[in-house]
Amino acid sequence: MSTKTETRKEEIIRIAAKLFKQKGYSAVTMRDLAKTMGIKAASLYNHIESKQAILQDVILTIAEEFTLGMASIQNQKASSTEQLKALIQLHVRIACHNPDGLAALNSDWMHLEDKLEYYLQLRNDYEANFRHIIERGIENKEIKNVDIEVILFSMLSTLRTLYLWIPKKDRLSEDELSASLTKILIEGINT
Numbered sequence: 001m002s003t004k005t006e007t008r009k010e011e012i013i014r015i016a017a018k019l020f021k022q023k024g025y026s027a028v029t030m031r032d033l034a035k036t037m038g039i040k041a042a043s044l045y046n047h048i049e050s051k052q053a054i055l056q057d058v059i060l061t062i063a064e065e066f067t068l069g070m071a072s073i074q075n076q077k078a079s080s081t082e083q084l085k086a087l088i089q090l091h092v093r094i095a096c097h098n099p100d101g102l103a104a105l106n107s108d109w110m111h112l113e114d115k116l117e118y119y120l121q122l123r124n125d126y127e128a129n130f131r132h133i134i135e136r137g138i139e140n141k142e143i144k145n146v147d148i149e150v151i152l153f154s155m156l157s158t159l160r161t162l163y164l165w166i167p168k169k170d171r172l173s174e175d176e177l178s179a180s181l182t183k184i185l186i187e188g189i190n191t
Contacts (some may be wrong), residue, residue, distance in 0.1 A: 009047045012037070014100070016054045021103035021163075025055055026110045026120065056115045059105045063122045065094060070129050080137030084186050088159065089178045095162035096174050102163040130156065155185050 013064055018029045034041040037123070049056055061131055069090040070177050073083050095102050134151050138141035143151070158181070166172060 012047055013054055013057050017058045017104050018099035020058070020108055025104065025108035052113055055104065055108060058101045059109055059112060059119060060115060062094060063104045063119055066090065066126055067122050070126055074129060079142055080133050080140060081142050081186055083133045085182050088181050088185060091159035091162060092174050092178045092181065095166050099166050103172045106160055114189050119121060127152070133154060141143035158185060160172060
């Protein structure tokens with residue numbers, strides 16, 4: 001099994017995401033990032049354009065990963081509950097593999113400047129697609145007929161904050177977490 005070597009740019013982005021999670025985007029300076037990495041601030045600019053470019057990379061990479069995951073799930077000829085299970089797995093996978101980036105996505109998206117509209121479009125489309133899966137599930141009597149917005153809020157608020165909880169758990173299995181969340185979030189709304 002080969003392991004891909006992290007590039008300097010990937011290292012900068014990974015460490016910046018961690019600092020954004022700890023301090024918030026506005027409080028992190030390029031000097032903070034350079035100091036954490038043990039290099040001179042000027043050296044960062046050999047690999048990245050700006051702090052804003054780092055934030056855009058962190059957030060948009062994850063937002064696009066959610067968008068691609070949603071498209072793949074919607075292309076499956078599966079029931080609404082099966083699609084919701086796949087969405088839970090998508091959120092768990094992303095949260096387990098990049099909790100710091102997910103923290104930046106949830107806390108610092110408003111700082112995206114010229115990419116803010118693009119991000120908001122991705123987020124709104126994702127939520128609309130999630131809502132549509134729930135609506136279809138209610139129509140097909142797979143899901144209890146309760147307020148769609150309450151179901152959407154309950155599921156997304158849990159899934160979007162996994163990054164807060166996951167790092168505190170040792171030996172956390174993605175499969176076990178996905179199964180437990182499925183039991184709680186979906187079986188609780190099944191008919």
